[in-house]
Amino acid sequence: MSGLAGVTAGQSSICTCGLGNGLNYRGYDIADLALKADFEEVAYLLLVGELPNKKELKLFQDKIIEARQLPAAVKEVLRAIPASAHPMDVMKTATSAYGCVFPEAEDFSDQMDKITKLLGAFPSFLVYWHHWHVNGKEIDLISEEQTMAGFIVERLKEKKPFDVEVKAMNAMLTLYAEHEFNASTFANRITASTLSDIYSCMTTGIGTLKGHLHGGANEVAIKFVLQFDNVEHALAEVDKLFAKKEKIMGFGHRVYRELDPRSPIGFELAKELKELETSDPKLFDIAKAIRDKVKAEKGLPDNIDFFGGLIYHYMQIERLYYTPLFIMSRAAGWAAHAFEQRANNRIIRPSSEYTGPEPRAFVALADR
Structure with a gap:
């Protein structure tokens, strides 16, 4: 069927959408999550399967905050990417570089650690590259803002955000965090089904999200x-x-x-x-x-x-940064799907309906 419309391509316990009960992450209504929880709680829910308690959230959030500080090798890559580059390509390249510095274990035993750090690093990729090329300076990645939403707005604009801006950014991160087998998530699951590493899964999602029919x-x-x-x-x-x-x-x-x-x-x-x-x-x-x-x-x-x-x-955010913000959000959903796929895996390999010529005899070059 064209575009796989109406085709059930697999099973998942992460999200429901379009089933008559709205949009739910792990059974929780999107309105409750967007307006009553911080994005970090939602990311934890998607990755682990349950909402965190206070201790679990503190540990998760502390690790995200710590990962805002980028390794020197990644900063060097970000400085080398030209100002003319598309921000989505910046995010994709920085993700690959980060994976070179902090590779995932072959048995995926540290997958949660790796994606938690990456969630913290994603905003810093954009913030660091932006200020280096647009404002000609190396931005300090330390912020008093504890939430990812507050950090993004405060460091991009370099001024304390209004409460309503943090509220809006937090909600937007949650609203875009997961959406079942959309194009980028399905592409990410295909990569995961080959038992590739989490960074390859993320860059697959980023490349798919860059397309105008999906992320822009x-x-x-x-x-x-x-x-x-x-x-x-x-x-x-x-x-x-x-x-x-x-x-x-x-x-x-x-x-x-x-x-x-x-x-x-x-x-x-x-x-x-x-x-x-x-x-x-x-x-x-x-x-x-x-x-x-x-x-x-x-x-x-x-x-x-x-x-x-x-x-x-x-919120006075550069228009070309809207889709990179999508990455920072949807990465939680992508990773949850990658974890799920790799845990109960069968490589995704659909068939196609052939529309080419019937079998025919080979003609030697001299006779063509």
Whole structure:
């Protein structure tokens, strides 16, 4: 079947989506996790199978914080990557370099240790490379912010984040952390099924996530919203797109037909962020008007990427960094799937439907 639509490709105990009960990680509703837990609790849940107690969370979080300090070899690689490089390639290359410095054991006995450190290192890859090439300096990777969400915002912008920014970033990390057998996760599981190391699984996921049909939708969605001066201008342009039967990025979903359960959370976060002094509240009104029109006239619900792009924009985050932030989040889900695949493994090797020529005789070069 084209695109494997409707094909069940394996079993997993990690996540449910599109089964009539919303989106759940290990049985917990996404709204509860996004708004009531720190991302570190959610990452632990995905990796271990249960929410951590206070002691378990402290140990997990301490190891993540410690891993923010990058080894000299990785810093050297990040400095050598040119400023013109795509940030996704920066993340992929730094992940490979990190794996060279801290290789995983052949029997995967240290897989939890390795992914915990990598969760701490991911934000530092982007932060370090950004400040070296954009601001021409070596950024200090020490921060008073204990959570990954706070660290990302504070170190990128080099100023104490507003509480609402940390809340929004934390929720976004959770909302994007896992989504069953999506393209990057399935690709990651294929790599895991060969019994390759965790870094190879992560770089597989990163390479797949880089594709415009997977990880970059929120970048395109906010770019669309930013081109309009007011609501009337936006709605007129949407009518033109309807007439030409063109798609609007951020609407519809391969799995969710009626509602992306992450979208109402994203909507409320964007609504809160628009009140910041640095925000343009008009953009929220434009986005809301577009959402309502597309839903009313085409029956298409918005997905998390539509208001997700506005959330990052309100936090003044560089647009090309939206998908690297996705990595920092989804890596927890990728690793959980890699662990699961390798624990009960059979190499993933589907068949294809052949559409080429029938068997034919070889013709010697002189007779062609």
